[in-house]
Amino acid sequence: MPDQGDLNPSQPSARLDLVDVGEWKRVSPKYVVVEIVGTIVFGVVVCGGASLLWLLLDATWAMWVGLAVLLMTIINLVFEPRRVRSIGYQLRGDDLLFRRGILFQRFVAVPYGRMQLIDITRGPVARWLGLADLKFVTAAATASVSIPGLPEADAESLRDRLVELAEIRRAGL
Amino acid sequence: MSESVVPVPRTDLTDGQWHRLHPATPLLRGGIFMVAILGFIFANLRERLIDLFIGQENYGGDPIDEIYQRGATGWALLIIAGVLIVIIVAFYLSWRMHTFRVSGEIVEVRSGLIFRSNRKARLDRVQGVNLARPVVPRLFGAARLEITVAGQDGNVQLAYLGSKLADDLRRDILHLASGLRQARAPMAAPEAAATPNAPAVPGDDEAPTLIGPPTAHSALGDFATARYQEFVAPEQDPDAAPPESVVRIPPGRLIASVVMSGFTVFLLLAGIGLIISVIAGSSGWVLVAVLPGLIGSVGYYFSRITKQLRFTIAGTSDGVRVGFGLLSTSSQTLPPGRIHAIAVSQPILWRRFGWWQISINTAGQATRGSGAPATSTTILPVGTLADVAKVLELALPGFDTDHHRALVADGMLGGRKRDAGVPDYFSNAPRRAAWLRPFSWHRTGWAVSGNVALLRCGVISRDLILVPLARMQGVSVRQGPLRRRLRLAAADLYTVAGPVNASLSVLDVDEALVLFEWMSTGAVRSAQSDTSHHWSRAMPKSAADQQSSQNQQGAVK
CATH class of the missing domain: 1.10.287 (Helix Hairpins)
Incomplete structure (x- = not known):
């Protein structure tokens, strides 16, 4: 059987964390509003549909689904600010570093030279708050880094900076 | 590279002028289908005629019957004739409008009658050149040349060309793409005339050159012989490829x-x-x-x-050439540095026999709906350990020292539990990973050697994944609550989409950070030293090029 001797979840090193990296740049704190609105809209739509099913068709399972979604929405809302705070990026010498997630953590490094294009998108709520999402797209479908919730001016200057860096370090595919 | 070594283009199609495709193209592209429909209609009609003569005449409301009863047969025939003429004219026009040109920088195809389309590909972005011969065009001595570039459905197709011509054009395109600059002007007339199968149209400089089947004007017997020759010869271009495939699959x-x-x-x-x-x-x-x-x-x-069947793989001066197919054949050339990931795998049923399969990710994997084999992602359908070593040598040039071979062997066969005393080149998952991967944890490991990352995983189906760092698009490490409890993490190496998925499901947290650091710095370093987008420029003076140009001179004499 596997030994569990060195298993101690409270041990700080059990957590995945990059050492020796610079200061993480955080996304705008206002981005939490975008996330909250999105979560609430999703929750309302699903709960509404479930309650319609429950009330009109007398489907008891729909009630449970609706309750479960409601519970998850509330939990999500509680963790939303922390989750937004966990999003970070930094421009290293040769690559773009990105992190997000608290429970499910993810760190990505993408060399600048791999850039194929950069997308800037603005959703309705984000536009109202003056925010934009920046997406760094590479040839691999999965390796696109999407940095949400940047102030519009920052997003554009970051885009120009990334394009410039990619131009210097241009590599083939 | 000195001027004298630059190979003379085999065809006069790479002169930057517009050229037309094989005249039978519309028929081969869509016509076969139409002929089938016509046959179907006629077959039905025949039954109907027989029925008519035998006597049962009560098909109320049937269109053919209706036409017959109203005496409109003449009109009906006229309409059919009109439709046929329209179709034939459309075919002719679509053939006339379908032109292509190849110059030193680009290959471009224009087509379409009403909806014009124009497709242009840069030659230094070519991911592969694929020569496919589906059964029916193959019988007619035609072939389809596909120039793959990165992206979904990013192919430039030259369908169809005469078989020999397609071969020569492929060679020329690869030479152009390799970064060799050939002298454009001194396409000396005698040489051009002496080059076989270059149909010269005298005194017709303005119009695009007609590209017919090279033997169309010869006797029927010759035509049949030529077709037969082409049909049996698996590889059309004996001097551009070494004659021997490195592996032979019984x-x-x-x-x-x-x-x-x-x-x-x-x-x-x-x-x-x-x-x-x-x-x-x-x-x-x-x-x-x-x-x-x-x-x-x-x-x-x-x-x-x-x-x-009839699988061949051989190294050429312009990359790896993979040929396969019994009825519909396909021969694709992968220039150096176009392979983004390699998986050497062994399903459990093959283990007794020691067979392995090699599949790859390339950027130009356009999915084609038709049954004809297009780009294949398998560069070894089934082979022994020795075959795997030979194919890997082709796919990863320079990855063939003893250390590398030991790494590969270890990655294919090794495992932590098995080789308790023997040093393991791979950095393995810790024992506690057995909670998540009860069988395969002892084979889950990674290594980096030179510019190649190796991931080993799987025990039921053994896999060894090799990723050239110069091609890697990014790296990520991730951790969920379960892995956090076990002080584990997972890692993904991002490559272009394809059958190979380079990810490691369990590894120690600290190891994961080491991997992240190695991969991210390694990717940047290898990408900087990588010159494979113009592969011949980087090479000093390739012996293969010299040889092919000598062959060329031989052909001229």
């Missing part, structure tokens, strides 16, 4: 390998289920439901086997 092994697949297991299980259901006394409907599937599975085996 047909018996290939057939056995296709039979020993997961699909067969599924079939057997389905068969057992069927027998049980029949014994249990269920009615015949199960049989009716399953039988078509069984018949279909025969077709599956047949297509798998005929597709992979």
Whole structure:
């Protein structure tokens, strides 16, 4: 059987964390509003549909689904600010570093030279708050880094900076 | 590279002028289908005529009957003739409008009658050149040349060209793409005339050159012989490729390998289920439901086997050339540095025989709906350990020292538990990973050597994944609550989409950070030293080029 001797979840090193990296740049704190609105809209739509099913068709399972979604929405809302705070990026010498997630953590490094294009998108709520999402797209479908919730001016200057860096370090595919 | 070594283009198609395709192109592209429809209509009509003469005449409301009764046969025939003429004119026009040109920088195709389309590909972005010969065009001596560039459906297709011509054009395109600059102007007239199969149209400089089948003007017997020659010759270009394929797959092994697949297991299980259901006394409907599937599975085996028969792989000066197919053949050339990931894998049923399969990710994997084999992602359908070593040597040039071979062997066969005393080159998952991967944890490991990352995983189906760092698009490490409790993490190496998925499901947290650091710095370093987008410029003076240009001179004499 596997030994569990060195298993101690409270041990700080059990957590995945990059050492020796610079200061993480955080996304705008206002981005939490975008996330909250999105979560609430999703929750309302699903709960509404479930309650319609429950009330009109007398489907008891729909009630449970609706309750479960409601519970998850509330939990999500509680963790939303922390989750937004966990999003970070930094421009290293040769690559773009990105992190997000608290429970499910993810760190990505993408060399600048791999850039194929950069997308800037603005959703309705984000536009109202003056925010934009920046997406760094590479040839691999999965390796696109999407940095949400940047102030519009920052997003554009970051885009120009990334394009410039990619131009210097241009590599083939 | 000195001027004298630059090979003379084999065809005069790379002069930057517009050229037309094989005249039979519309017929080969869509016409076969139409002929089938016509045949179907006529077959139906014949039955109807027989019925008419025998006497049963009550098909109320049938269009043909209606026309006959109203005496509108003449009009009907006229309409049919009109439709036929329109179709023929459309075919002719579509052929006339379908032109292509190849210059030193680009290959461009214009086509379309009403909706014009224009497709241009940069030659230094070529991901592969694929020469496909589906059965019917092959019988007519035509071939389709596909120039793959990155992206979904990013192919430039030259369909169809004369077979020999397509071969020569492929060679020329690869030479252009390799970064060799050939002298454009001194395409000396005598040389051009002496170059075989370059149909010269005298005194017609303005119009695009007609590209007919090279032997069209010769006697029918010659035509048949030429077709036969082309049909039996697996590789059309004997001097551009070394004649020998580095691996030889006996047909018996290939057939056995296709039979020993997961699909067969599924079939057997389905068969057992069927027998049980029949014994249990269920009615015949199960049989009716399953039988078509069984018949279909025969077709599956047949297509798998005929597709992979006569597999060849050889190194050329312009990259790896992979040929396969019995009826519809395909021969694709992968220039150096176009392979983004390699998986050497062994399904459990093959383990007894020591067989392995190699598949790759390339950026130009356009999925084609038609049955003709297009770009294949398998560069070794089934092979022994020695075959794997030979193919890897081609796919990863420079990855062939003893240390590298030991790494590969370890990655294919090794495992932490097995080689308790022997040093393991791979950095393995810790023992506690068995909570998540009870069987395969001891084979889950990674290594980096030179510019290649190696991931080892899987125990039921053994996999070794090799990723050239110069091609890697990014790296990520991730951790969920379960892995955090076990102080584990998972890692993904991002490559272009394809059958190979380079990820490691369990590894120690600290290891993961080391991997992240190594991979991210390694990717940047290798990408900077990588010059494979113009592969011949980087090479000093390739012997193969010299040889081919000598052959060329021989042909001229």
